[in-house]
Every structure is written in structure tokens, then in C-alpha cells.
Amino acid sequence: MAVTAVVNQKGGVGKTTVVLGLAAAAAARGRRVLVVDLDPQANATTGLGVWNPAATIDSALDTDRAGSIRSIIEPAGWPEGEGPIPDVAPSSPRLAQSEHQMATDLIGAQDRLATALDGVSSDYDDVLVDCPPSLGLLTVNALFAADRVVIVAEPAAWSLDGVEQILRNVSRIAERRGGRPGVAGIIVSRLARTRDASYWYGQLSETHADLVLEPAVRLRAAVTEAAAQSVPVGSLSRDGAAAAAAEFDALSRALDPDDAERDDAGSVDAGPVAGAAAALSTTGDR
Ligand SMILES: Nc1ncnc2c1ncn2[C@@H]1O[C@H](COP(=O)(O)OP(=O)(O)OP(=O)(O)O)[C@@H](O)[C@H]1O
Ligand SMILES: [Mg+2]
Secondary structure (H helix, E strand, C coil): CEEEECCCCCCCCCHHHHHHHHHHHHHHCCCCCEEECCCCCCHHHHHCCCCCCCHHHHHHHHCCCCCCHHHHECCCCCCCCCCCCCECCCCCCCHHHHHHHCCCCCCCCCCHHHHHCCCCCHHHCCEEEEEEEEEHHHHHHHHCCEEEEEHHHHHHCCCCHHHHHHHHHHHHHHHHHHCCCCEEEEEEEEEEECCCHHHHHHHHHHHHCCCEECCCCCCCCHHHHHHHHHCCCCCCCCCCCHHHHHHHHHHHHHCCCCCCCCHHHHHCCCCCCCHHHHHHHHHHCC
């Protein structure tokens, strides 16, 4: 079991799309997946086909009772496919108020998600936390709950600066948490077939050769359409859908600590400690 926080403080880079793609790929291999939607925009919740959740994550984070997330989890509304349907801890705009409320807790503000997941995450093979586009208290909660971090980056100007900032934050938290979370890797997303996109993809790959995961997720109309229909991209029959699902499958396998076929054992298997060390050495933080 691994809790993976999917982060970038920049909006619209593809975090939620990556969470949904990885969730679908892992479930198709028979893995039990929980998606925790930690963004008040609730895009992962609706992307998973959950429109009127009975309860939402703000109520689980409002208490500091261990395992409080269990009572709000429900199955995704995705159509039956290969493997089990992922579960979701749904979000709602009320989470924005909870974040302000949590900030007034001088003792437990950073640990609310870790506490909420206590005793629950072990029921799953993969827990994927979709973070909001900020490095605020919600993302900090995700980093305190996570074993590892996946950074989603667009191949565009300034994306390297954003990655450096996340790596610094992750290493600061890892220093306080005995090496956790580690950095499992950087997923390059929304890769267009333009010279500019190839240039920035090259820059990211060169600067973070040890962290950039293959393949990149290409920009495809099928991905947008799957999001609009609240279904996994692999369930569509249109052009590009199978290719997009194959990219997520390859990334999911690269990140799967139980997958014997992975070729990049180092960063994943040695996990948090190796990852944190990589983050520290990459940022030159100390
Ligand atoms: N590979 C892709 N191909 C085509 N469209 C994509 C792809 N990845 C993401 N998108 C689209 O780009 C937009 C932003 O993606 P997404 O919502 O996943 O980003 P995000 O980082 O989660 O955004 P936010 O920071 O607002 O939460 C969405 O409309 C999504 O459908
Ligand atoms: Mg999102």
C-alpha cells in the first residue's frame, strides 16, 4: 500500500487527469484504489462520476478522529470495466472553509488528512490524493499523509521553477517525517506536438533526469472528452483513447511497487528515503 500525493501549485497542469488515469490503470490491473479529492473544485469527484455525494471530505477533516475518512468513502460512478471500481473520498466547495478552520488549529493543522486515513489506507493497494493548485494547508496535509509524491508538470516556460519549489517543500517536510514523503517522480503532462513543448520537455528531462517518468502524457482530445463524460479514457472508442490509456498504464506500472516488470526499481522500491535524498540533492537545499 502506498499513499501518493499528486501535486503542483500551478493550476490546470493535468493533476486531476493524471490521478484519474492512474486510478483507472491500477484498477484495471485488479488493484484496490482510493482517490482522495483534496481540491475544493471537486474535479476528481465529478471525473469519477460522483455528482451528489452523501458526505464530503470537509466533514472528515473537521475532526481529528483517526479513520474519519471511512464514513465518507463511496464507490466511483464509473461504468463496470476490467477490475474493481475505484473508491472516492469526495470533495465539495465546503472544503475551502474547512481549510480556513483547520488553520486555526495550532497543534494538528497539518495532520488532519493523515489522521483521517489512519487505519483506512491499509484497506487499499493505492491511495491517490488529488491536490489543489496551491502549496497551502490542504497540500501540506497531503504531504504529511503521503508516502510519496508525484509531481505533474506541463512542458512550458516556468514549469522548472514550480518543480524546484515543490521539491524544496517536500524535502523540508521529509526532514521532519523521517524521510517521508519521497519523490516518486515527475509526470510530464499535456505534451503537445509543438517545438516549444518538445523544448521544455527536454529541459525538464535534462534537469531532472533521475525523476522524470516515461512516457509523457500527450495532449489528446480523447482525454478532454473522457473528463467531460466522467468516464475513464480507456472506455472510449474514439481516436487516441487507447493510446492515452496505454500511457497511464505504463506510468502506473512504473509507479507500482509490486510490479515485478518495472525497470526503475531504484526510485520506487527504495521508496521514500531514496526519493527524499534525490529531492534534496536536486534542489541543493542544504
Ligand atoms: N493529456 C491531456 N490531453 C488533453 N487535455 C488534457 C490533458 N490533460 C489535462 N487536460 C485538460 O486540461 C485541463 C486541466 O487539466 P486538469 O484539470 O487535470 O488539471 P489540474 O492540474 O488538476 O487543474 P487544477 O489545478 O485546476 O486542479 C482539463 O480541461 C483537462 O481535461
Ligand atoms: Mg485538479
